[in-house]
Amino acid sequence: MKKIAFYCHALGIGDILSAGPALKKVIKSYPDDTEFNIFTYHSYIFKHHPILNSFAYEEFSDIGYDEVFELFARVEGMVQNKYDSHIKHNQFDIRQVTAAEFGFTLLPEEMTCKYFPGKFDETKFKLPEKYIVMHCAQTWPSRTWPVERWQKLISRIEGEKNIPVVLVGRRIETDESTDPTKVPFDLDLSLGVDLVSKTTFDESWHIINNSIGVITNDSGILHIAGTTDVEIFYIGGSINPKLRMPYRKGTQEYKINFIGG
Numbered sequence: 001m002k003k004i005a006f007y008c009h010a011l012g013i014g015d016i017l018s019a020g021p022a023l024k025k026v027i028k029s030y031p032d033d034t035e036f037n038i039f040t041y042h043s044y045i046f047k048h049h050p051i052l053n054s055f056a057y058e059e060f061s062d063i064g065y066d067e068v069f070e071l072f073a074r075v076e077g078m079v080q081n082k083y084d085s086h087i088k089h090n091q092f093d094i095r096q097v098t099a100a101e102f103g104f105t106l107l108p109e110e111m112t113c114k115y116f117p118g119k120f121d122e123t124k125f126k127l128p129e130k131y132i133v134m135h136c137a138q139t140w141p142s143r144t145w146p147v148e149r150w151q152k153l154i155s156r157i158e159g160e161k162n163i164p165v166v167l168v169g170r171r172i173e174t175d176e177s178t179d180p181t182k183v184p185f186d187l188d189l190s191l192g193v194d195l196v197s198k199t200t201f202d203e204s205w206h207i208i209n210n211s212i213g214v215i216t217n218d219s220g221i222l223h224i225a226g227t228t229d230v231e232i233f234y235i236g237g238s239i240n241p242k243l244r245m246p247y248r249k250g251t252q253e254y255k256i257n258f259i260g261g
Contacts, residue, residue, distance in 0.1 A: 002030065006038040006052075007060050008071040009078045013201075013220030014244075015094065016040050017227065019071055020113045021106055022098035026069075027051055037065075044201050048116040071098050093243045094223075111247035115227035120206035125199075128164040131192060132157060133211040133230075135169050135221035137184045142238035145217055147185040153215070158191045165192035166211065168204050168221060218244050232256045 006023065010016050027036060037053045038046055039060040046054035062068045072078050075097060076086040087097055095113070099106045136150040154165050169184035184196045199207065205224055208214055213231040216222050218239060225232050226246025234245060236258060245252040 002034045002066045003064060004030065004034060004036050005060070005062065005065045005068045006036070006071055007068060008038060008040040008057070010072040010075070011041055011078075013042055013045065014218075014223035015072060015097070016042055016045050017113050017115065017220075017223045018094040019098040021095050021110050022102055022104075023052070024114075025099070025104070025106070025110060026102055042201075045115070048118050048202075050116065069102070071101065074101055090239050091243075095247070108247060109250040112250070113223060113227050113246065115205060115224065117205045117209075118202045120203060124203070125193065125195065125207070127166065127193060127207065127210075128191070131164040131166045131211055133166050133168055133208050133214045133221075133225075135184070135214070135216040135219055136167065136187055137169050137217070137219055139217060139219055139237075144237070145235055147187070150185055151187055154187055154189065154192075158189065162191070163212075165189055166207060167192070167194045167196050168199065168207060169196045171197045222246065230255065233259060235259045 008016060008019060010019070035053070036051055037055060039055045039057050040046070041057045043054045043056045046052045074085065074087045075089050077089070087100060089097075092100075095106060095111050134150070134154065136145075136147070138144050157163050157165055167184070167187065167189070171184055195207065205228070208221070208225050208230055209228040211230055213233060214221065214225040215233040215235070216225065217235045218237055222232070222234055222244065223246065226248065229248070232246065232255060234241065234256060241258050242252065245256055245258065248254045
């Protein structure tokens with residue numbers, strides 16, 4: 001039996017989720033009894049994966065593996081001076097980054113990202129029967145919506161449409177595995193629930209999946225929502241939306257609304 005390791009250098013949740021389609025294609029090329037282990041900064045993303053065994057990034061060792069594949073090693077700024085050629089993150093389709101490192105291109109019907117969530121305790125959070133999820137966070141200045149506009153949008157949704165808003169995201173201490181710019185804004189709600197830093201990854205997935213829609217900029221929440229069947233409202237920025245919008249049912253037009261940035 002072969003043992004294969006995937007050593008992923010990506011820091012972002014969206015990057016790691018978006019490696020899934022390429023990994024699926026690679027896994028299919030091996031015999032069924034092959035063991036696949038993946039090492040990432042966010043090992044919980046693959047906790048319930050039916051094939052991949054998930055481990056923390058710092059646990060990686062190449063001892064005992066027949067083959068080791070490094071993911072996001074060619075992305076500019078992630079692994080410095082390792083390769084002569086680099087992939088520019090803001091000029092590349094996020095799903096094709098890993099595919100390119102393996103030496104192939106994914107077709108539209110192969111670009112859908114999957115997530116395998118654990119069970120959800122629906123009694124844990126007092127959620128409205130009908131609600132919109134919003135992820136209102138800072139990211140690169142060229143793709144950040146001002147906090148005042150987020151607040152105005154929330155006030156209109158709750159005040160004029162009478163639809164509660166549920167805020168998601170995570171406020172955590174900055175270290176080498178987190179991006180200090182992706183910090184949720186402090187916002188006021190009149191009907192909804194602020195769940196920032198109060199949910200696990202699985203819980204966030206279920207809360208998004210059970211909503212009537214998600215409003216987000218280019219962040220990990222965009223890619224999480226892309227693994228559900230929910231309606232997405234994507235507020236763009238400096239990156240071409242075609243390089244980031246989720247694929248579902250082989251297209252980027254299924255239940256997605258791009259608001260130009």
